[in-house]
Amino acid sequence: MNEARLTISDRIQSQLDDLTRAESQLAHSILENYPASGLGPLSALAKDAEVSVPTVARMVQKLGFNGYPEFQAELREELKAKAKDPISKHDSWADGAPSEHLLNRLTDAVIDNIRHTLGQIDPEDFDKACALSADTTHNLFIVGGRITHTLAEYLFLHMQVIRPKITHIQSTSNAWPHYLLDVKEGDVFIIFDMRRYENNTLKLAEMAHSKGARIILFTDQWRSPVHHLAEISFSCRIVVPSAWDSAATPLLLLETMISSVQGLTWGDTKDRMEALEDMFDQTKLFRKFT
Template structure:
């Protein structure tokens, strides 16, 4: 993956182990309010992170930039990419579309997204997220938005079979505050939010966090503002040669989560599956050919 395909957040995560203590302090400060944190002057960024100006200059070079102006230019380009409408994204791809059939071009982009996204996920963090989702002492709330509700519903449908106490919330309706009435500190929220990020989803995350709930966020490579409230954040790449972003990588991650969580309490999950199948048989919901 060429460096120019990486976001600055990607570069920081890749370099964390090689940074000095002061540089790591700066890195975490940048990520806390990314990407807005790097749009001010070098001196302001240094002050906000409580590090020296030379520390900022050194780390920017470690990230692969000639200097702070180049660093800021890259940030501004990321902001422009965040705000692109579907029409603008289509124009970008149409101008630079390589030769070859769209089946090949689209598939190559998705495979590249998958490889890059999985390389950024720490196995320990993935396991921690699955442990939270599989903890039946915690109520689980799954939140989707205008587009992401499809992924949220997909996860909800499977989690509802795997365990009890699961609710689905669509932040684009006016009923989501009702779901927060009985939220407790041990509850878990899974929130989906990709560009263009939704104000309702951000407010829901803020209010859930105030109640002490744990938040697992599925977002894109630029990261939703919800990441400021998230305990665990999974960033997947979504850009493909289309006016629309791709959900393929996120869906792969969701299905991997489902596979992992079902094994955490397999005996109780198996019992729920068997009882559900018995209900299907009684209602004759599905055709049988034997």
């Protein structure tokens, strides 16, 4: 499978508005345990979704496949892609690398990732996530993993200026369970989990969810297991011609979220910024040229 093209999840979500009631029921059943849901027999998928076998056959054709075996083969390729480590990703990219300069190829891939990602995001969901992040009546917790902690730290640094009652949890730390002691119903968790999904992050999400926390998830096109617990999920396209996945698309979403939240809270945020600048002046942290 060419990772840069649409996943089956992308195809389903792009057609949700045009599906019949039975097909929509099937689509949501597939997405509920995607991509493993379609790996069994066709009759098993129909039974799980409580639809007829012909409904599954029609749905597969609507998604652009000649039959159920081709649909399953694509799902298996997606499972392989989810599990790739940096070395195998580099090898698969290098084998088919075109001759154009990497600057252009990587830029084209990032632009394509952004276009596909934005095409799948519901603006109402994004606005809701921003409103939840701006709500200071509840605590806000931000969680990242081994690589995605850089995105979590970037968001935390800005949110810390914008609003109070915010905590950055290092999900790879043995101390993270301590943070859950103070979690209350309605508190908000922003969680970053992209392939290769981390067991610590899933366990943290499960425990936070059990305490009534609301979860906003930033994940990849194949979706972290945390999406089953998340109230809002943003699936970002991350594949580029590199041994490493790209953070450009989730970073774009984060910068947009930061801008939105500061706008929602501007009165209080402005006061916090002015107080922070005063402290910077007192500590002489930054050089002044006037």
